[in-house]
Every structure is written in C-alpha cells, then in structure tokens.
Amino acid sequence: MSTVAFITARGLFGRRRALLLLPLPLLLIGLAAICRAYDVSPDMWGQAVIVGLGLVVVLPVVALIVGTGVLGSEIDDGTIVHILTKPLARREIILAKYAVAASVTAVVSAVPLFVTGVLAGSVKLGAALAVAAVVGALAYSALFLLFSLVSRRPVLVGLVYILVWEGLLGNFVSGTKNLAIGQYVITIADKIAPTAILESTIGLTTAIVMSAIFTVLGTVAAINRLGSFSLAGETS
Amino acid sequence: MTTQTLPAETPTTTGVVELSTVSRWYGNVVAVNDISMSLHPGVTGLLGPNGAGKTTVLHMMAGFLAPSRGTVTIDGKPTWRNPAVYRDLGLVTERESVHGYLTARQFVTACAKMQKLRDPAGAAQRALELVEMTDAAERRIETFSKGMRQRTRVAAALVHEPRVLLLDEPFNGMDPRQRMHMMELLHRLGDNGHTILFSSHILEEVEQVAGLVQVIVAGRLAASGDYRKIRRLMTNRPHVFAVRSSDDRRLAVSLIAEKSVAGIEIEATGLTVRASDYGSFTRALPRIALDQGIRLRQVVPSDESLESVFSYLLEG
Numbered sequence: 001m002s003t004v005a006f007i008t009a010r011g012l013f014g015r016r017r018a019l020l021l022l023p024l025p026l027l028l029i030g031l032a033a034i035c036r037a038y039d040v041s042p043d044m045w046g047q048a049v050i051v052g053l054g055l056v057v058v059l060p061v062v063a064l065i066v067g068t069g070v071l072g073s074e075i076d077d078g079t080i081v082h083i084l085t086k087p088l089a090r091r092e093i094i095l096a097k098y099a100v101a102a103s104v105t106a107v108v109s110a111v112p113l114f115v116t117g118v119l120a121g122s123v124k125l126g127a128a129l130a131v132a133a134v135v136g137a138l139a140y141s142a143l144f145l146l147f148s149l150v151s152r153r154p155v156l157v158g159l160v161y162i163l164v165w166e167g168l169l170g171n172f173v174s175g176t177k178n179l180a181i182g183q184y185v186i187t188i189a190d191k192i193a194p195t196a197i198l199e200s201t202i203g204l205t206t207a208i209v210m211s212a213i214f215t216v217l218g219t220v221a222a223i224n225r226l227g228s229f230s231l232a233g234e235t236s
Numbered sequence: 237m238t239t240q241t242l243p244a245e246t247p248t249t250t251g252v253v254e255l256s257t258v259s260r261w262y263g264n265v266v267a268v269n270d271i272s273m274s275l276h277p278g279v280t281g282l283l284g285p286n287g288a289g290k291t292t293v294l295h296m297m298a299g300f301l302a303p304s305r306g307t308v309t310i311d312g313k314p315t316w317r318n319p320a321v322y323r324d325l326g327l328v329t330e331r332e333s334v335h336g337y338l339t340a341r342q343f344v345t346a347c348a349k350m351q352k353l354r355d356p357a358g359a360a361q362r363a364l365e366l367v368e369m370t371d372a373a374e375r376r377i378e379t380f381s382k383g384m385r386q387r388t389r390v391a392a393a394l395v396h397e398p399r400v401l402l403l404d405e406p407f408n409g410m411d412p413r414q415r416m417h418m419m420e421l422l423h424r425l426g427d428n429g430h431t432i433l434f435s436s437h438i439l440e441e442v443e444q445v446a447g448l449v450q451v452i453v454a455g456r457l458a459a460s461g462d463y464r465k466i467r468r469l470m471t472n473r474p475h476v477f478a479v480r481s482s483d484d485r486r487l488a489v490s491l492i493a494e495k496s497v498a499g500i501e502i503e504a505t506g507l508t509v510r511a512s513d514y515g516s517f518t519r520a521l522p523r524i525a526l527d528q529g530i531r532l533r534q535v536v537p538s539d540e541s542l543e544s545v546f547s548y549l550l551e552g
Contacts, residue, residue, distance in 0.1 A: 003349040007335060014337035078333030082343075082392060085298070086350040087322045227317050231300040231329070 004083055004096035008070050012100065015073065020065050021104075024058045025112035032119040042120040046197035050116055050129065055185050056167070059109045059136050064158040066105045067144025070097045072154040081231070090226040098145055098219055106137035121195055128193035136185040139211045142218030143181070149225035177201050184211045250312075251275045252431040253297055253400055258306035260292050267292045269455040270306075275400070275433055279426035281446030281463070282435040289455040290435040291330065294404050297433070298327040310400055323351070326393030330404035332385060336378030340369055340388045343377060344395050351396040363391040367421060383414030390421065401425065403434040407441050419445045474498055475514045476538045479521075480506035482531040490524050506534065 001009075012018060028049065035045045074080040083093060110133040117126030143161070147154040166180045177183045183200075184207035190198035191207075200207075251274025260268040268289045284290050295301040296308045299315035299322075308315050315321050335343055344363055348356035364370045367387040372380065377388055386406065393401060406422075407415050422445050426432050433450075436442050442449055442463065449466055451459040459466050481487045484507050488500045491509060496516035501508040511517035525532050 003346050007338075007346055010337060011335065078329065078331040079335050081300075081327065081329055081331075081333065082335070082347060083350065084300075084319075085322050085325070085327050085393070086347070087320050087352070088350060089319065228302070229300065230302070231295050 002092070002096045004088070004093050005100050007083065008074075008097050008100045009104075011074065011079075012066065012069050012104065015069065017065060017069060017073075021062060021108050024061060025108060028054050028058050028112045029115050029119075032116040036119045043196060046120045046195070050113070050120060050197055051186065051199075054113050054116055054129070055132070055136075055189070056182060058112065059105075059133055059185065060140055060162045060166070060182065062109045063101075063105045063137060063140035064144050064155065064162065066108070067101045067141045068148050068154040068158060070101045070148075071145055072148035075148060080229075084226075084229060091223050094145065094219060094223045094226055098141060098222075101145060102138050102141040105141055106134045109133045109137060117193075120197065122193070125189075125193045125195060125197075128189045131192060132185045132189035135188055135208075135211050136181055139181045139184065139214040139218070142215045142222070146218045146222045146225070149222055149229070178206065178210065181211065181214060183207070252277065252311060253433070254307075254309045254312075255293070255297070256307045256309075258293075258296060258303045258308055260289075260296060260301065260304050267455055268296070268303075271452070271455075271457045272306075273450050273457060273460060275431050276448075277399075277426070277429045277431050278448065279422050279432045279434070279446045281442035281449040282433055282452065283439065283442045283449050284435075284437060284452035284458075286437050288437075288452045290437075290452055291404055292455075293452065294327075294402050294433070294435055298325065298402055300327075322398075323396065324399045326396070326398040326401040328386075328389050328393050328401070328403040328406060330408065332382065332389075334377045334385055334389060337376060339374050339376050340364065340380070340384075340391070341373040343388060344373075344391050347392040348395045353396060359395050359397075360391075363395040366394060367391045368417070381414075383410050383417070386410065386414070386418065387421075390418075394425075398430070400431045401433075403432070405436060406434050407436065407438070415441075475511045475517065477509045477511060477517070478506060478534065478536045478538050479509055479532070480534040481525065482533065483528075486528060487525065487530050490528050490530075491521070494520050494524065496520055508538075 031045070031049050031053065035042075035049070071080070074083070110130040113129040113133045114126040117123075117129040144154065144158050147157045147161075151157045165176060166182045169176045170180050170183065183202055186198055187200035187202050187204060187207040188211075190200035191204045253275035255271055255273045258268060258271050259266065271293065282290050282293065292301065296303050297310070297315060299318060302316045310321050310324055313321055315325075338346065341360060341364065344360040345356050348359040348363075351359075353359045361370070364373050367390050369384065369387050369391060372384060377385060380388065390403070390406075403422075406418055410418065419441075422432055422434065434445070447463055448461065449459070449463050450457060451466065479487070484502060488502055488507055491497050491507075492500055494517070496511050496513045497509060497520075498512045499510040509517075521535065522532070
C-alpha cells in the first residue's frame, strides 16, 4: 500500500466520523432481518428496504462520508499540505485516495446489501445487489472526491446531489435519470437478478457506460484540480 | 501609491529562489505588487506587518498559488504546477496542521517515503535528531506542545534535505525557550548551506536570526539587503515625542538650539518634538530641562509602533 493510501486510511478510520459508517448498514440488515423473522412477504418490504433505504440512502451516503473523508477533511484541517509538498504526481495522490474511498465504500455498502438481498429473496439477488453496489461505489467515490476539490463544503454539495438531483428531480424529470448514478445501480442489479423488487428505467448498456464515464471523468477532473490546488492567502 | 525601493544590495549571481516582477491579485485586491527578489544560501528574513503579503509570497514560492503576473522559480524551474520542485523544497506553513494520530517518527518516516528516499527510516532518524525530537519520537503528535509540533513539522520538511526551506511565521506562539531553540536550528541550517526564508512581523526575531532581510509593506518590496543597514535607516528616521512640562514655551526655546531636534510645535496640550536622532535627543532632554530648572511632566514617544517604522520605510 502506498504511503498516501496508508495515511488516508489511517485518517479515515482515526476520525470520529468513521463511526457514522456503522448505523446505516446495520439498520438495513436489521430491518430485513425483522421482516424475515416475522415471515412478511418480501413483496411487501423488499422495495422499501432494498431500494428506498439500501440503494437510495445507504450506498450514496456511505460514499459521501468516505469520499469526502479521504480528501475533504485533509483540505479542511490543512494536513493535505504534507502530502502535496512531495514530488508525487498528482495522479498518484488522487488514485491512492480514490482506491481507499472506493474500496471502503464498496465493502461497507455491498456486504449489508448482499445480506439484505439474501434475506429478501435469493443469493442471486444478494450477489446482484453487491455487484451493483460496487459499481455505484466506483462512480460515487469519483464524484465525491471531485466535490472535495471544487467546493469548500463538499458534504453539502454531495447531499444536494443525492437529495435534490437524484431524489427529487429523478422522480419528476425523466432526463435526469440518465445522469443519476442511483439509476445505474438499480438497473445493473435488476438486469442481473430480475425481480419485482427492482425496477430499472434505463438500459443496461447506458448504465454501464455512464458509470464508467462518471468514474473516469470524476477522477481525471480531480487530478487536474489537485494540480492547481491553492492555499488561501493571509489568515489575519 | 508610489513607493521607492531603498537601495538594495543587488545580487550579482542568480539566486536559488528567484521572483521576477511577481504580482498576485485577488479580484480587485492586489496582494503582491511587482516584487523581484533573489534568495541565496543562508537565512533570510521576510519582514512585514500583518497583511503585507508575506504569506502570499511564500505560497507562490512553494507552488501553492499561481502568480497573476511574473515568474517564481527554484533553480530556474517554475514552482506552480510542478511537483518535482518539492525534491528541493521544504515548507512549514503557519497553520499548525499535523496528522495527530501518527507518532512523530511515523509522520516523518511517511514524509521520507513520499519523497521516495532510499532509506526512509534513517532519514527520519537524522531529521528528528536535527530538531532534537528523538526522545519524544514514539509519542503521538496530538500529545505534543506547540513547540514540539513545530519542530516535528520542521523535521518533516527537512527529511529529504532540501536546498530550500520556507517557514511561515515559525516563531508564532512559541515560548522564549522554544523560540531560541528554533533560532539556533535555523542558524545551523543556514550555515550548512541551506537557503532558508522565514516570515515574521516582529523586528527582533528577524534581527536575531537573519543577516539578510526582505521587507514587504502593503504588497511591495520596501527594502532588501543587509539587516544592519535597514535597521540604521529605521532608527535614523525622525522620532516624534509628546512632551509636557512646567514651562512648555521656555523648554521649546532651549530645545530648538539642540542639534538632535528637527522641529517643535507648541500646542495647548504640550509640545510635539521631532527628533532626528532618538539616542542623542533622549539624552539631551533631561539635561536641558535640569539646566533650565523646568520640570518634565510627560515624555511619550508617539510613533513607536512597528507600522510607523514600516510606513517610514515605504516613504523611502
């Protein structure tokens, strides 16, 4: 593991906000387990828990906490300077941080989604949700990493993206569906394991291609922005 | 605003760090205005009042700010968007930010690794020895005092033995002992051939460490060169005193004959005396008062703030 990745991971789990990663996945598994224990038909709760909570809330929020945590926090407290004053290609720094963000998000969201999918239907559904979560983690992480570099308030910008762009506009304006990572995730899961729970609105190819575009463009833009990183002037 | 730069010692050779007609503005605000300077091995002080543009200059040198106009180079290579310069450059920012969850040794070793040094552990050990932090090296940085953190940050900035070390207000918030320690360290590094630039708004700090100074006032280079010459210019400026006595009018008559007095105004509240030489005037005043049998009620130097020293320099 590169030193940048090591420091990033230590910083991520050394902060109290890492604890924020726990409750949502636990809630997801907990709700599914309760429904299963009381023998409620997955048709009744599947969509609400898996889509409404798992894919629409848990995955993007985990990605937001992690994605802004690997870079935004270091910019916030100024420790980023210690990494930037090294003869490292900015690409190397962003890729290390991206690798940490994407893999942590993937694990923290794919594992509970897999468990929930198994509880709601089959191992196949669980696996489909896990794969979709990994794709979502790759795309969201690139986007939120970029937000950390274009705004001083990346968490706020990220929440606006999740709540307004994906949540609100996605339901009313059909065009935004093609530009919402959440829709790609639902589509990919649905195409792998078609059930009544998931309802895809766009084509699989679109979902895969657009996820790749978000991932690559987000990362490239982040590398470019980091190259021009400026420190604020006089503090007094 | 028109300013005159005091006769500076124009360097005959190209400096390690070169600023050439550099300006930086934020919107309509000009933070740095047409500054050229060369830095050579040894310790140089960057002196100026708060808000003069010192940090902006340091950030441009360190590649963390693009000059709006002009060029900033280290060894002839531009610093903006050029991470390769960090092989020869160390930066200690004013903001006290460290990865508190690491121990000093972990932190300095991580910096050595990111510099891609062949022996990171050995380099970290040498840097920690240099700043005398080996005893506390296994403690987490968040448990350190301000001075210890500062020294750890200096060790991290020095671990790759850069030719150039930039420090922004390194003495801020340090107690006198820590301050002395840091000054010794900078001296030692300067003597070893490093090119060191540190910023400060306190004249005495610069006096004790740097032989050469660059004085920045309101974004412009007001003076540059040997500290003693600039100091003399500063001390030879007219000093203004507010004087009240038992007989202001008679005192004024006697004072005007004194060589060190450049001018006197008599006001209802007392005398305003402009002295051309601080030392001779303050010695002459009590003698004259005693000779004349005048009782001095108040002698207050009215322009002793650093800002007035700087503005005097600016008037050139």
